[in-house]
Amino acid sequence: GENVEQHPSTLSVQEGDSAVIKCTYSDSASNYFPWYKQELGKRPQLIIDIRSNVGEKKDQRIAVTLNKTAKHFSLHITETQPEDSAVYFCAAQATGNQFYFGTGTSLTVIP
Amino acid sequence: GAGVSQTPSNKVTEKGKYVELRCDPISGHTALYWYRQSLGQGPEFLIYFQGTGAADDSGLPNDRFFAVRPEGSVSTLKIQRTERGDSAVYLCASSPGLSHRYGYTFGSGTRLTVV
Secondary structure (H helix, E strand, O other): OOOEEEEOOEEEEEOOOOEEEEEEEOOOOOOEEEEEEEOOOOOOEEEEEEEOOOOEEEEOOEEEEEEOOOOEEEEEEOOOOHHHOEEEEEEEEOOOOOEEEOOOEEEEEEO | OOOOEEEOOEEEEOOOOOEEEEEEOOOOOOEEEEEEEOOOOOOEEEEEEEOOEEEEOOOOOOOOEEEEOOOOOOEEEEEOOOOHHHOEEEEEEEEOOOHHHHOOEEOOOEEEEEO
């Protein structure tokens, strides 16, 4: 099955700085890569996704890049704000309909 | 409903007991997924339903775990002879169709604690 690795496990940035979270996947058949944000005690919520026919996607302060050859994808958050503090999970979908999640990155934005 | 509803939100049970966890998906969503999230980990796939049938149950850890969705809407995850290692948050998600086209909507989860 698919194996998704995520780094770093924890990340602290100053408010206004950028944050980058990186993920790698193992199954070259994976073709959909969502990112979820999970605040403490709450459900994961989809924040952005990218499909394998696209190299980059941007939504306001959030962007995701995908390198299919290297099998890695990254989340970029610019102009970070305290409310961006949460755990972020990357995921990959291969031939099945289920997602394989990374182990999460705990982001802390320091005011 | 407006979102994916899971009940109970918290469940404490003794080792060896049987538990049922319920998921009520968004109305009209044909696909339903169960995941398990241990502390500090990402959600781990358990089982996926398309309509009433289990399309993929390869994530169920052993035969103590079973799930049903008899009418293609509400689903129940059943755990027999619970063990302390079953303690986790059990997340349900639903999707109107293929997940890569629509993504998931997660419920708030059921926190299961086996003592």
